[in-house]
Amino acid sequence: MSTPGRSGGAVAINQGIAHLLPGNGSQGLIEAAVHDFQDGRVVEAITRAPGIKRNDVVSGGYVLDTLNAAFWSLLTTDSAEDAIVHAVSLGSDADTTGAFTGALAGPLYGASTLPARWLDVLHNAAEIGELAVRLVAWDT
Template sequence: MKTNNIYSALFGLSVGDALGVPVEFKDRSYFKRFPVKDMMEYGVHHQPKGTWSDDSSLTFCLAESLCKTYDINDIGQKFVKWRNEEIWTPHGKVFDIGISTNHAIHSIQKGIKPILAGGTSEMDNGNGSLMRILPLLFYIKDFNIEKRFDIIKDVSSITHAHMRSVLACFIYLEYGRNILNGKDKWKAYTKMQAEVNIFLNTNAVCSQKEMNIFHKILENKIGDYDVQVLYNLKESEIGSSGYVIDSLEASFWCVLNSKSFKETVLKAVNLGRDTDTTGAIAGGLAGLIYGFEAIPKDWINVLSRKEDISELCDKFSKKYKY
């Protein structure tokens, strides 16, 4: 198996996802007594060990579509096939799907263009586009920031079109891009902050209100760098619900407060509530930061459809010359 950043990102995401599936929805107090330390089986969704959720399914659908070309309609149709024909399911059955994502896929099936299918209200800011956006990084990485933003906006909007969800995806991928370009996790963060702030202040893409919602991520300080307060927050100040801001803040907090892939994803899952998604979002970044070899082999070995994931990584790598 020839591994690279694509392997690191996709396996990192799906491993983090699978760690969280058995304990999804459990409150943080539960994990103080029974912390997740390893892959588990059954639990909340009664699934075998190594089972990933819709987070990974839709991530793999996006990656598979990008193996051909960038086509927003094809991506939308892949999502429809996942829900209806159960492609890219871990065991041949969809067992978890978000309300907004389900509604958007239903709209696409009725003939609505994918770019218009996502919810646009303030209530449509679950983490359903953030959890699946990572493969887009490898397509947009060499474009200018304006084009990167426009493409991210379109792909998020398939299921989540509100600017808050779009900005969360944008910030996440801008950080990932800096990691991909060889920056360590701290310098990648400071660079992301600077570039995103400049972009938002010079392009009228959103209101000041929406920009302010990201203040924990885009302001203040970390260590010796001119960064922010997020790193220094206590665990009790970090949310872990399905709200996109909670998911983004929690994932960055776990990445910046950990020193290994394993520590990052276990910290993410043990925050509780939306455990699979926080694990997936943080796991994708941790994979990029620490590399495929840092992911525990016994976790990879029990991962559902790991051979299919490897084959997808090979196709994706060939397309984007990794």
């Protein structure tokens, strides 16, 4: 599969989510996220994430940096809250990095692990929760 750039980022994140949703845990996540990628840039950005130091993580508008930062944030922490806080604390393109990280942290840790103080201020939280349940249950 050759999907460089933004579409490659979307494919990698969604392959990661597909791996995590059945409750597989983080073991095998990297392999699942880069499965069938021919674009070595995407593979490298994701596979090197767990082994790099905080000062080497770049959060910017470039999708490969965002992928690297999201996988680093997820795989170097032990909770959804810590992963997302680490991601947005990187600065720069914090919203995108946080969104990528949250997309992976949700199925890894479960929605029930998100802090109530975050959910209490979420506009339309009940509706969003219902949509999420329907999406996960959707069988194509």
